[in-house]
Amino acid sequence: MPANIKWTKKLLLKYAKLYEKRSDINLEDGFFEWFYKHRYLNKKVFLRLGRWKTVRQTKNYLRNRQSNIAKITKTALQSTDERVRIETLMKLHGVSWAVGSVILHFAFPNHYPILDFRAIWSIGIKQPKSYNFEFWRNYVIKFRKLQNKTDLPARKIDRGLWMYSKLRQY
Numbered sequence: 001m002p003a004n005i006k007w008t009k010k011l012l013l014k015y016a017k018l019y020e021k022r023s024d025i026n027l028e029d030g031f032f033e034w035f036y037k038h039r040y041l042n043k044k045v046f047l048r049l050g051r052w053k054t055v056r057q058t059k060n061y062l063r064n065r066q067s068n069i070a071k072i073t074k075t076a077l078q079s080t081d082e083r084v085r086i087e088t089l090m091k092l093h094g095v096s097w098a099v100g101s102v103i104l105h106f107a108f109p110n111h112y113p114i115l116d117f118r119a120i121w122s123i124g125i126k127q128p129k130s131y132n133f134e135f136w137r138n139y140v141i142k143f144r145k146l147q148n149k150t151d152l153p154a155r156k157i158d159r160g161l162w163m164y165s166k167l168r169q170y
Contacts, residue, residue, distance in 0.1 A: 101136070110147070
């Protein structure tokens with residue numbers, strides 16, 4: 001059952017602060033930095049970012065050639081069409097809706113949430129059996145409404161939603 005909570009700026013900041021005690025915060029900052037300087041991924045950063053989201057796909061991430069990673073991520077990030085962005089990224093081995101959302105989250109700060117069962121539960125949406133564009137798009141819209149309501153950066157909201165679930169979801 002999804003969480004039924006009225007999110008406020010104060011509450012999100014409380015849980016985001018707990019998240020920020022984690023050791024991988026510097027890694028997140030490195031992803032933002034990379035995308036600030038580059039509008040594509042190289043294999044090294046792609047592997048690091050993919051593993052940050054899910055280590056289970058490492059074997060698939062490694063199947064991607066450097067040239068394909070750069071070409072596909074550049075094409076996705078240059079598009080202004082959200083469907084093209086996410087679906088182009090999923091042409092890479094190991095990239096699912098969740099991993100694609102991570103790439104978009106760090107490439108476009110304050111524009112995309114990370115698709116994660118914890119944040120989905122915390123924001124009050126029922127977890128589907130499988131993801132599709134409509135589900136992802138609706139989640140993005142709901143996340144952006146929360147962003148507008150709280151006037152918080154996307155990363156803070158994402159951290160707060162994730163940590164709330166980590167501490168409360170059974």
